[in-house]
Amino acid sequence: MTLGVIMLVHTDFQRAVQVARHWVAAQCPVVIHVDASVSRKAYRDFRAELKSEELIKFSKRHKCEWGMWGLVAASQTASELMLDSFSDVRHVFLSSGSCLPLRPIAELKAYLDARPGTDFIESATTADVPWTQGGLEAERFTLRFPFSWKKKRFLFDRYVRLQRAVKFKRRIPKGLVPHMGSQWWCLTRKTLSSILKDPDRPIYDRYFQKVWIPDESYFQSLARLYSTNIESRSLTLSKFDHQGKPHIFYDDHLQLLRRSDCFVARKIWSRADRLYKAFLTEPVQELCTSEPNPTKIDRLFAKAVERRTIGRAGLYMQSRFLDRHWENGVTASPYSVFQGFEELFEDFEPWLAKASGCRVHGHLFAKDRAEFSGRQTVINGALSDNANLRDSNPQAFLTNLIWNTRGERQCFQYSPQDLQKNNWLMAKDPNAQISVISGSWAIRLFKSNRSFSDLRSEAARLQKIEADFLKAMRSPWSKARVRIWTMAEFIEAPMEPLQTIIDEIGKHSPRRLSEAPRMTDLTGFGQFLQNLKNQGMHPYLMGDFSVTTEVNSNSKPASRPYLVR
Amino acid sequence: MGLVGSYQMRLHRKRKILRAWRKSSQLRCKQDNTGNIKPGDILLVCTLRNEAVRMPYFLQYYRNLGVNHFLFVDNGSTDSVMDLFAGKSDISVWYTNGSYKSASFGVDWMNALKRRYAHGHWTLVVDPDEFFIYPFCDSRPVRALTDWLDTSAIRSFSAMLLDMYPKGQIDEFPYQAGQDPLEITSWFDAGNYSIKKNPQYGNLWIQGGPRARAFFQDNPQKAPALNKIPLVKWDRNFAYVSSTHALLPRGLNLVYEEWGGEKPSGILLHTKFLNTFSHKAQEELNRKQHYANSIEYQAYAETMKNQPDLWCKWSEKYINWRQLEILGLMSKGNWA
Numbered sequence: 089m090t091l092g093v094i095m096l097v098h099t100d101f102q103r104a105v106q107v108a109r110h111w112v113a114a115q116c117p118v119v120i121h122v123d124a125s126v127s128r129k130a131y132r133d134f135r136a137e138l139k140s141e142e143l144i145k146f147s148k149r150h151k152c153e154w155g156m157w158g159l160v161a162a163s164q165t166a167s168e169l170m171l172d173s174f175s176d177v178r179h180v181f182l183s184s185g186s187c188l189p190l191r192p193i194a195e196l197k198a199y200l201d202a203r204p205g206t207d208f209i210e211s212a213t214t215a216d217v218p219w220t221q222g223g224l225e226a227e228r229f230t231l232r233f234p235f236s237w238k239k240k241r242f243l244f245d246r247y248v249r250l251q252r253a254v255k256f257k258r259r260i261p262k263g264l265v266p267h268m269g270s271q272w273w274c275l276t277r278k279t280l281s282s283i284l285k286d287p288d289r290p291i292y293d294r295y296f297q298k299v300w301i302p303d304e305s306y307f308q309s310l311a312r313l314y315s316t317n318i319e320s321r322s323l324t325l326s327k328f329d330h331q332g333k334p335h336i337f338y339d340d341h342l343q344l345l346r347r348s349d350c351f352v353a354r355k356i357w358s359r360a361d362r363l364y365k366a367f368l369t370e371p372v373q374e375l376c377t378s379e380p381n382p383t384k385i386d387r388l389f390a391k392a393v394e395r396r397t398i399g400r401a402g403l404y405m406q407s408r409f410l411d412r413h414w415e416n417g418v419t420a421s422p423y424s425v426f427q428g429f430e431e432l433f434e435d436f437e438p439w440l441a442k443a444s445g446c447r448v449h450g451h452l453f454a455k456d457r458a459e460f461s462g463r464q465t466v467i468n469g470a471l472s473d474n475a476n477l478r479d480s481n482p483q484a485f486l487t488n489l490i491w492n493t494r495g496e497r498q499c500f501q502y503s504p505q506d507l508q509k510n511n512w513l514m515a516k517d518p519n520a521q522i523s524v525i526s527g528s529w530a531i532r533l534f535k536s537n538r539s540f541s542d543l544r545s546e547a548a549r550l551q552k553i554e555a556d557f558l559k560a561m562r563s564p565w566s567k568a569r570v571r572i573w574t575m576a577e578f579i580e581a582p583m584e585p586l587q588t589i590i591d592e593i594g595k596h597s598p599r600r601l602s603e604a605p606r607m608t609d610l611t612g613f614g615q616f617l618q619n620l621k622n623q624g625m626h627p628y629l630m631g632d633f634s635v636t637t638e639v640n641s642n643s644k645p646a647s648r649p650y651l652v653r
Numbered sequence: 654m655g656l657v658g659s660y661q662m663r664l665h666r667k668r669k670i671l672r673a674w675r676k677s678s679q680l681r682c683k684q685d686n687t688g689n690i691k692p693g694d695i696l697l698v699c700t701l702r703n704e705a706v707r708m709p710y711f712l713q714y715y716r717n718l719g720v721n722h723f724l725f726v727d728n729g730s731t732d733s734v735m736d737l738f739a740g741k742s743d744i745s746v747w748y749t750n751g752s753y754k755s756a757s758f759g760v761d762w763m764n765a766l767k768r769r770y771a772h773g774h775w776t777l778v779v780d781p782d783e784f785f786i787y788p789f790c791d792s793r794p795v796r797a798l799t800d801w802l803d804t805s806a807i808r809s810f811s812a813m814l815l816d817m818y819p820k821g822q823i824d825e826f827p828y829q830a831g832q833d834p835l836e837i838t839s840w841f842d843a844g845n846y847s848i849k850k851n852p853q854y855g856n857l858w859i860q861g862g863p864r865a866r867a868f869f870q871d872n873p874q875k876a877p878a879l880n881k882i883p884l885v886k887w888d889r890n891f892a893y894v895s896s897t898h899a900l901l902p903r904g905l906n907l908v909y910e911e912w913g914g915e916k917p918s919g920i921l922l923h924t925k926f927l928n929t930f931s932h933k934a935q936e937e938l939n940r941k942q943h944y945a946n947s948i949e950y951q952a953y954a955e956t957m958k959n960q961p962d963l964w965c966k967w968s969e970k971y972i973n974w975r976q977l978e979i980l981g982l983m984s985k986g987n988w989a
Contacts, residue, residue: 231966329987333804357797388989396987403981406813406880407918408911409857414915469844470967472866480860480873491981492844559681599736615960 092177097185098123112194133159174431210269272324453506520568527630576629677765679751700759719794787919811908814918826872834924856906917986
């Protein structure tokens with residue numbers, strides 16, 4: 089009892105010759121089907137090359153087009169020829185010209201000998217498979233598909249639409265439950281001949297001729313009628329990408345393929361000399377009986393598909409530049425933005441760096457330069473602090489910074505004095521943690537010696553900018569983690585919000601802040617605001633300060649503002 | 654873009670092709686081996702001027718990748734470059750004294766050659782100082798890539814220009830013919846690129862890198878474009894519009910993903926900053942044959958006076974394509 093191999097070939101005949109000889113060398117008869125669209129000369133040469141091999145037969149040629157009936161017809165005639173001419177064949181293995189046996193054929197034979205009645209054919213009902221492409225799942229069995237998807241897409245699409253519009257539905261032959269699966273199977277003589285000799289075969293054939301991609305469903309469905317022992321998996325390792333194209337194996341997959349312990353792999357790049365050499369010519373060591381284990385290859389290709397369909401979050405590059413609102417992650421990793429803290433606390437930057445353990449920058453979007461931590465002129469990724477370079481594309485500046493420093497959380501200061509181009513980008517970014525003490529821009533004005541009329545118009549301008557910023561942060565589209573306090577609210581109990589923010593950054597294990605930043609002296613601030621009001625300007629973002637209440641600020645906030653448990 | 658816009662683009666493309674045909678009269682064939690081009694061969698098209706010193710390594714590099722035939726436009730070289738090419742059956746050369754600028758910076762000449770010889774071929778268009786890197790280029794020949802692109806029905810492949818520079822002053826390390834220029838210019842900027850979409854042709858417009866950082870601080874908008882689409886399955890109706898930055902028809906420019914995910918892409922390692930650069934910059938400044946009155950070279954000349962060091966603490970040293978992929982400069986996409 090032996091194993092017969094059907095090879096469907098349409099190109100790369102030299103490789104097909106090599107593989108066919110390899111099967112024959114292990115006493116496996118081979119039936120080759122050559123696509124009818126191959127030129128007569130190429131076919132003749134190919135046949136001539138294998139003429140001396142008695143175990144190789146050529147079956148009647150059919151035109152094979154992807155997704156059409158030809159592939160099934162080819163498998164049928166080749167199977168018939170195989171069963172008729174080689175009576176000692178017990179299992180028939182369907183393969184293609186770009187399949188490559190990875191393990192010694194003796195191992196495959198031994199494996200099948202140990203499972204003489206098992207049909208290896210991946211076969212699942214349509215409701216349960218995720219791999220169908222093009223939105224045609226159950227419909228491929230209930231509509232008619234006379235047009236080629238590859239060559240006559242227009243007619244294909246229109247005809248599908250028409251049938252949907254008139255609610256056309258084909259009747260599935262009685263007793264048949266549509267199943268789908270990999271087209272590469274290995275069936276027993278018993279099952280295969282039952283399928284081929286079934287008196288109802290003309291009915292089934294007629295039905296499947298107008299099913300879409302019948303090579304994935306004909307044998308898969310019919311095997312369910314006759315087989316007593318279906319093992320629903322393919323012995324051929326064959327992975328598909330998100331568009332249903334098979335992944336291709338190259339020389340550098342050699343080790344991966346070796347370790348997979350699969351019997352046959354597809355599809356091999358026809359010029360992968362090293363693979364063909366390694367698997368077809370190298371001497372066989374002792375036989376092993378391990379089960380195929382393609383997990384590593386599965387993972388590799390699953391990752392490739394994920395990269396193509398989802399990609400790396402927050403990466404903007406030459407081949408990934410997503411439409412706004414479609415980004416998978418506006419930025420690459422979480423970061424924190426502080427508005428108004430640096431004005432209120434005199435040593436906020438160093439304090440924050442110490443308390444949080446993150447990289448703390450100054451005003452990255454200051455008018456004159458990007459104030460990187462330590463006031464470096466260049467930072468990760470050779471990102472320059474030059475304001476012109478930054479302002480020519482502020483979005484790219486921020487997303488680049490976060491991408492370049494992924495793995496280390498970035499914090500930076502922001503204020504109404506800075507470039508405001510990134511407000512919406514940050515507001516819509518779930519990675520952004522934005523904390524605002526509104527109105528504290530007034531502190532800088534309050535401390536400056538400029539003429540009051542200047543201050544008044546500057547205050548009006550900054551208040552307007554901050555109001556716009558807050559509007560973005562509070563909008564329903566905002567996805568950032570936003571916290572906003574008015575200045576009056578914040579200075580009443582500064583430690584509590586600071587603790588919350590630091591806890592959320594969460595670099596250190598949660599613990600109480602032992603040291604508070606030093607708050608700037610606000611004596612006279614209330615009067616300053618009142619003066620602005622008296623000038624007709626209405627400062628409201630900082631909350632309510634009364635003229636007389638002196639903020640108790642030059643005394644440091646108590647280092648432990650809470651009850652210690 | 655509506656019907657009118659599409660039609661205008663079509664006219665634009667036809668004009669480019671007509672212009673290429675007109676400019677091709679300037680080309681004089683000096684060595685014709687195009688009879689050796691077989692169906693399915695991978696071609697390389699390149700315009701050069703006085704680059705003999707770079708050629709030995711250039712030819713070696715691209716032959717190793719699996720380029721089958723080279724088509725050179727020699728724009729008035731006065732060096733010994735023809736001696737290098739003579740007798741090589743995989744090289745064809747055309748000579749011209751014509752103006753580089755009025756031939757759209759060489760694009761017209763190359764469009765004409767491609768229309769004649771590259772129809773149906775995968776064609777790489779690079780400068781003599783550019784080295785094409787693609788996913789798995791250390792283990793798979795470029796044919797593996799083009800075969801894969803064919804099965805995926807992809808017609809064009811993008812490779813961003815990555816400016817490479819030495820650590821130290823540019824003229825500190827003399828370059829010898831045949832040497833790998835990456836031994837000298839082995840550093841690059843990893844993450845300071847700015848990308849915008851060009852609504853006219855649908856291509857991305859990428860700027861940044863050391864040139865923007867060192868030469869164009871005051872005028873970043875004028876910094877050179879780094880987006881390139883050098884590998885195309887050529888059709889005689891295609892045309893490059895400006896350098897290899899953009900193509901017509903516009904569909905060829907959609908080498909980037911807009912709806913999630915990464916398409917596969919490569920890198921052109923740009924080894925411009927060898928010791929030959931200062932001399933070249935001076936010459937090009939006088940010739941005024943480059944883009945926007947050689948504004949690029951004016952900026953270089955200005956900065957070069959102060960002997961700049963492009964290298965900084967955050968420069969990355971080039972290792973291999975995997976490094977570039979991890980840094981997010983290129984991507985494997987779904988090729989595995």
